Amino acid sequence: MTSDTRSIRATAGKGKAVRERRSQADRSAETRDKVLAAAIRLLHEGGYSAANIKAIASAAGVSLGSLQHQFPTKAKLMAAVVDQLARKRIEAYRAAADHIDDPWKKYGSVFDTTWSVVKEPEFAAVLEIMLARRSDQELRDETGPSFATNEATVKEWVLHLGEQAGDEVRAAxxxxxxxxxxxxxLAMQLAIGFDREEAEELVSYWKSLIRLAGRHPELLPERLRMGAKGAA
Structure with a gap:
């Protein structure tokens, strides 16, 4: 065997190993996505108690071992669900705001974007997790950092847009x-069968009230009136 042949085979072997590693990473990511999608679906359709580990594995079409390799405990899986919604929420805010030049209209887009996220199954799933945390210490401990970090990120984003629009921070x-x-x-109401058209009507009405209140800062609590500016 020539040195060139050995070199070619060695290179081919390395390429095969890289492809195998990449394939394993792809399979792992695919399993993770399936598990998260199944968890969200079961949380949305049946509530927290219905979304047990065995049921999620079955719904995802993966083995229990594969699921637990990704998420050793149900609490860790629930934290991942919370994180996924937070990423989707920030992406939605940015996608809606990036094409708007006017700072006030950009700030106002947050309302519609929040509602578009809130009425999705992922949010109903997170609401189930939030309620379950009251009586589950492990779940509370595991998801606490996710809830705190994600809320802080969203709040910072929204208030930053408000600041750019000239809204007073406390009023915003x-x-x-x-x-x-x-x-x-309303998201909780939708999860238990509230009429979607009526929910949309209520949100539209509330948005109109927010705009009206923006022109009447005297309606705000006294501690917030100074420098307040309402939604456009």
């Missing part, structure tokens, strides 16, 4: 909290 935070409370409540 108040409006965001109030609107989120309404939309989160």
């Amino acid at each position: 935070e108040f409006s965001r909290t109030l609107s989120n409370t309404l939309m989160y409540g």
Whole structure:
């Protein structure tokens, strides 16, 4: 065997190993995606108790061992669900805002984007996790950092847009909290069968009220009135 032949075979062997490693990484990512999708579906359709590890593995079409290789505990899987929604939410904010030049309209786009995310199955799944945390210490400990980090990221993004639009920070935070409370409540209602058209009507009406209140800062709590500017 010539040195050239040995070199070619060695190179081919390395290429094969790289392809195998890449293939393993691809398979691992595919398994992870299937498990997360199954977990979200079961959380959305049947609630937290229905989304047990065996049921999720079955729905994902993977072995229990493969699932547990990715997520050793249910709590870790639930934290991954929370993180996935947070990434989707930030991506949605940016996608909606990036093509808008006017700072105030860009800031106002947050309302519609939040609602578009909140009414999706992923958000209903996260609501189930939030409720389950009340009585599950392991779940609370495992998902706590995800909830805290993700909320801080979203809040920073939204308030940054508000600052660019000239809204007073405390008033912007108040409006965001109030609107989120309404939309989160509607998301829970939708999960238990609330009429979607009526939900859309309520959100549209609320958006109009927010715009009206923006022209009347005297309606804000007294501590927030100074320098307040409402939604366009």
